[in-house]
Amino acid sequence: xxxxxxxxxLFAEVDRLQRELQQSFDTVSPSxxxxxxxxxxxxxxxxxxxxxxxxxxxxxxxxxxEINLERGVLTIEGERARTLPADDxxxxxxxxxxxxxxxxxxxxxxxxxxxxxxxxxYRDGVLHVSVQRRESAQPRRIEVQ
Amino acid sequence: xxxxxxxxxxxxxxxxxxxxxxxxxxDVIEDATGITLYADLPGxxxxxxxxxxxxxxxxxxxxxxxxxxxxxxxxHAEVQRTHYRRAFTLSRELDPDKVSxxxxxxxxxxxIPKAEHAQPRRITVQVA
Numbered sequence: 151x152x153x154x155x156x157x158x159x160l161f162a163e164v165d166r167l168q169r170e171l172q173q174s175f176d177t178v179s180p181s182x183x184x185x186x187x188x189x190x191x192x193x194x195x196x197x198x199x200x201x202x203x204x205x206x207x208x209x210x211x212x213x214x215x216e217i218n219l220e221r222g223v224l225t226i227e228g229e230r231a232r233t234l235p236a237d238d239x240x241x242x243x244x245x246x247x248x249x250x251x252x253x254x255x256x257x258x259x260x261x262x263x264x265x266x267x268x269x270x271x272y273r274d275g276v277l278h279v280s281v282q283r284r285e286s287a288q289p290r291r292i293e294v295q
Numbered sequence: 296x297x298x299x300x301x302x303x304x305x306x307x308x309x310x311x312x313x314x315x316x317x318x319x320x321x322d323v324i325e326d327a328t329g330i331t332l333y334a335d336l337p338g339x340x341x342x343x344x345x346x347x348x349x350x351x352x353x354x355x356x357x358x359x360x361x362x363x364x365x366x367x368x369x370x371h372a373e374v375q376r377t378h379y380r381r382a383f384t385l386s387r388e389l390d391p392d393k394v395s396x397x398x399x400x401x402x403x404x405x406x407i408p409k410a411e412h413a414q415p416r417r418i419t420v421q422v423a
Contacts, residue, residue, distance in 0.1 A: 202363065202367055204374075209399075233324075275337035276338045
């Protein structure tokens with residue numbers, strides 16, 4: 151009886167609604183979707199052999215980015231220098247949207263990563279951290295004798 | 296545009312690409328001699344950046360290029376598009392022919408000087 155109150159595809163409807171809402175947000179202000187979750191924005195992906203983390207952190211001295219991996223938790227920390235002029239009355243900031251100051255982002259990695267095999271590179275303002283998975287955790291084909 | 300560091304690639308030259316793009320955050324600072332604009336464009340190499348002035352509009356178009364392993368599966372993505380676009384209307388006292396641009400570590404710095412007649416001048420008072 152309770153069930154009849156719900157149309158059968160309610161969840162599909164909610165899902166569709168949610169997607170439409172998200173899409174309308176996307177077209178109006180993609181910047182909010184893209185950068186509102188903190189600085190730097192992160193993209194994460196994985197391959198059978200590694201976990202790849204991309205941090206969109208433009209305008210930072212690579213030597214001053216601190217990357218720590220402790221108990222499977224990856225922390226990316228640093229500071230972004232101020233580009234706005236000192237408030238001396240000689241210059242006016244009309245738009246001030248870019249991030250400045252200290253940042254810190256934390257993400258937990260899968261259990262099978264190898265903490266000793268981490269590579270980090272910085273190019274065109276994107277920090278790429280590649281963490282290898284442990285050899286033993288990689289899928290293996292087992293031969294039948 | 297009088298700067299070599301900004302290169303146009305043919306596929307970006309068409310202004311008709313109207314699919315949703317990332318809106319890069321900017322800082323715009325004005326001083327006595329002109330305007331400095333900083334834009335965050337992470338992942339954009341020099342040859343995929345296109346800055347141009349059309350009439351009174353300053354257009355920034357850029358492609359995000361990310362080298363990812365071929366068999367990678369995305370599990371979390373906060374940046375979901377690969378194109379940046381933003382436009383600004385310039386005011387008349389700015390000199391569109393003298394815009395200079397430099398791109399370094401994903402940050403674009405544009406300098407748009409004010410035209411000669413709009414530069415501040417000190418007027419000497421003649422003593423009679």
